[in-house]
Amino acid sequence: MIRRPFFEFWYEFASPYSYLTAMRIEQAAAEAGVELVWRPFLLGPIFKAQGWGTSPFNLYPAKGRYMWRDMEREAARFGLPLYRPSLFPQNTLLAARLALLGLDKGWTPVFTQAVYAAEFGEGRDISDPQVLSGILSGLGLDPETTVHEAQSDATKGRLRRLNDEALSRGVIGAPSFFAEDGEMFWGNDRLDQALEWAATQARRSEVPL
Amino acid sequence: MIRRPFFEFWYEFASPYSYLTAMRIEQAAAEAGVELVWRPFLLGPIFKAQGWGTSPFNLYPAKGRYMWRDMEREAARFGLPLYRPSLFPQNTLLAARLALLGLDKGWTPVFTQAVYAAEFGEGRDISDPQVLSGILSGLGLDPETTVHEAQSDATKGRLRRLNDEALSRGVIGAPSFFAEDGEMFWGNDRLDQALEWAATQARRSEVPL
Numbered sequence: 001m002i003r004r005p006f007f008e009f010w011y012e013f014a015s016p017y018s019y020l021t022a023m024r025i026e027q028a029a030a031e032a033g034v035e036l037v038w039r040p041f042l043l044g045p046i047f048k049a050q051g052w053g054t055s056p057f058n059l060y061p062a063k064g065r066y067m068w069r070d071m072e073r074e075a076a077r078f079g080l081p082l083y084r085p086s087l088f089p090q091n092t093l094l095a096a097r098l099a100l101l102g103l104d105k106g107w108t109p110v111f112t113q114a115v116y117a118a119e120f121g122e123g124r125d126i127s128d129p130q131v132l133s134g135i136l137s138g139l140g141l142d143p144e145t146t147v148h149e150a151q152s153d154a155t156k157g158r159l160r161r162l163n164d165e166a167l168s169r170g171v172i173g174a175p176s177f178f179a180e181d182g183e184m185f186w187g188n189d190r191l192d193q194a195l196e197w198a199a200t201q202a203r204r205s206e207v208p209l
Numbered sequence: 210m211i212r213r214p215f216f217e218f219w220y221e222f223a224s225p226y227s228y229l230t231a232m233r234i235e236q237a238a239a240e241a242g243v244e245l246v247w248r249p250f251l252l253g254p255i256f257k258a259q260g261w262g263t264s265p266f267n268l269y270p271a272k273g274r275y276m277w278r279d280m281e282r283e284a285a286r287f288g289l290p291l292y293r294p295s296l297f298p299q300n301t302l303l304a305a306r307l308a309l310l311g312l313d314k315g316w317t318p319v320f321t322q323a324v325y326a327a328e329f330g331e332g333r334d335i336s337d338p339q340v341l342s343g344i345l346s347g348l349g350l351d352p353e354t355t356v357h358e359a360q361s362d363a364t365k366g367r368l369r370r371l372n373d374e375a376l377s378r379g380v381i382g383a384p385s386f387f388a389e390d391g392e393m394f395w396g397n398d399r400l401d402q403a404l405e406w407a408a409t410q411a412r413r414s415e416v417p418l
Contacts, residue, residue, distance in 0.1 A: 050269050060259050062381050066395060073402065172271050186275060189398045193282065 005202040007034035007195065008178040010166060011112070012043040013096060013126060014055070014089035015174040016071050017188040019116040022175075023080055025191065026109060032195035033202070038108045040099035042092065043174055045163045050172075055089045074188070075120075083123035090119065091127035097150040098132060100159055107139055114138065214411040216243035216404065217387040219375060220321070221252040222305060222335060223264070223298035224383040225280050226397040228325040231384075232289055234400065235318060241404035242411070247317045249308035251301065252383055254372045259381075264298045283397070284329075292332035299328065300336035306359040307341060309368055316348055323347065 009025055011018040029036040047055065057064035068084055075082035095115050102108035114135045118124040124131050133143035149155065166176075170184060177185040177194035181201050185194035218234055220227040238245040256264065266273035277293055284291035304324050311317035323344045327333040333340050342352035358364065375385075379393060386394040386403035390410050394403035 050271070060381070062259070062379055066379065066381055066393065069393075070395070070399075073406075077402070170271055170275065172269070172275055184275065184278075186279070187398075189396075190279075193286070197282075 004033055004035040005180045005198050005205075006037050007032075007180070007198045008037045008039050010039040010041055010171060010174060010176040010178070012041060012174040013092035013099075013112075013115055013119065015043060016067065016120060017074075018175040019120040020071075020074055020078055020080065020188045021191055022112050022116050024078060028191060028195055032199045034195060034198045036109075038099070038103065038112065039162065039166075040096045040108070040112065040159075041162050041166050041171075041174075042096055042159070043089075046167060046171060046173070049167055058088070081117075081121040083121060085119060085123050085125070087125065087127075090125060094129060094132060094147070094150065095126050097155050097159055098136070098146065100162070101146065101150045101155050107141065110139055111135065213242055213244040214389045214407050214414075215246050216241075216389070216407045217246045217248050219248040219250055219380060219383060219385040219387070221250060221383040222301035222308075222321075222324055222328065224252065225276065225329060226283075227384040228329040229280075229283055229287055229289065229397045230400055231321055231325050233287060237400060237404055241408045243404060243407045245318075247308070247312065247321065248371060248375075249305045249317070249321065249368075250371050250375050250380075250383075251305055251368070252298075255375060255380060255382070258376060267297070290326075290330040292330060294328060294332050294334070296334065296336075299334065303338060303341060303356070303359065304335050306364050306368055307345070307355065309371070310355065310359045310364050316350065319348055320344065 007029055009021065009029075011022060025036065043055070047053075052059055055064075057067050071084075072082055099108050099112050099115070102111050115126055115132070118131060118135060119126045126132060129147065133147065136143040136146050169178070169182075171186075173186055175186075175188055175191075177190065179185075179194065179198040179201055183194075183197055183201075185191075185197070216238055218230065218238075220231060235245065252264070256262075261268055264273075266276050280293075281291055308317050308321050308324070311320050324335055324341070327340060327344060328335045335341065338356065342356065345352040345355050378387070378391075380395075382395055384395075384397055384400075386399065388394075388403065388407040388410055392403075392406055392410075394400075394406070
């Protein structure tokens with residue numbers, strides 16, 4: 001059996017364009033024949049490294065206005081609901097730690113999609129532990145022990161290391177994608193090209209000597 | 210005969226992604242059945258309004274590094290040569306005034322494409338009046354009188370008004386596109402959606418009463 005190449009999907013729960021990617025990336029990755037690796041991280045430290053105290057969509061209101069209009073059109077194009085949250089960006093620390101915790105147990109993809117659907121599809125506040133607990137319950141997980149585990153030093157440290165890795169690999173926003181050869185792509189608009197890159201690299205490595 | 214809807218293409222000569230658009234927009238607009246309107250303008254005043262003294266690709270080096278890598282991939286995808294200019298962004302004031310002057314006489318499209326090809330396809334310095342004069346000569350225009358006319362108060366004022374219009378209409382970068390109903394799209398990545406929007410709006414207005 002030929003091993004499928006890894007394809008990393010780096011996402012931040014507060015990022016609107018990451019929502020558009022998260023809801024469709026599983027099918028797209030399966031079609032491209034790559035092994036999807038979920039990488040929940042935080043944009044806060046990335047923005048801080050650029051000298052920004054909050055999202056550039058807030059720092060530059062004209063940019064923010066355009067982004068929300070563009071999101072309306074793009075969500076419609078992908079057949080996704082869009083509800084602009086009253087608070088933006090939301091605090092996504094607990095959600096990211098939970099998504100990270102789910103990696104070993106396999107529930108990160110469904111959890112991630114449920115969080116995005118709540119936030120951008122229904123306008124709910126995902127910084128609220130009650131909202132996250134409700135999502136965990138819906139997946140058949142015990143909210144109390146799961147949240148407790150997500151707040152452990154081990155999970156906290158793991159998220160910090162992932163954020164350090166994002167910075168050192170040159171991540172500047174979300175979503176970002178890495179092919180196995182380290183090639184980076186940024187933005188929901190680059191999903192197709194990134195998958196094609198990853199699939200092409202994999203085909204090249206199959207060529208017999 | 211049915212009037213084709215207007216489709217505005219706002220571009221800045223220093224903008225790499227505007228180069229990718231400029232070289233292919235004529236064919237794309239013709240296929241979409243829209244009337245292409247060329248709008249050369251300057252990003253400087255737009256960036257200044259956001260509090261930036263230069264291009265964000267220079268202010269944020271990680272973003273700049275990513276952009277040039279992305280440009281390499283995107284230029285290859287569109288079959289265009291790419292030469293990263295040693296100076297970025299270039300001073301595009303004279304080039305923009307010239308492009309504006311050509312609107313009435315019809316040579317703006319070929320001039321625009323020749324300037325972009327020189328700058329990003331060959332790495333030449335388009336802030337150099339000699340380079341621009343060479344391009345004008347190549348188009349069969351008299352460089353001396355054309356440059357003189359481009360530096361007239363009338364052309365200068367026209368460019369200032371166009372820049373004011375860009376700001377007031379919420380332009381945040383280049384390339385930007387406007388459909389006839391005022392809908393704005395930003396980025397080379399949005400050319401197809403913008404054209405589809407414009408064409409769809411036009412079809413709707415054709416519906417008999």
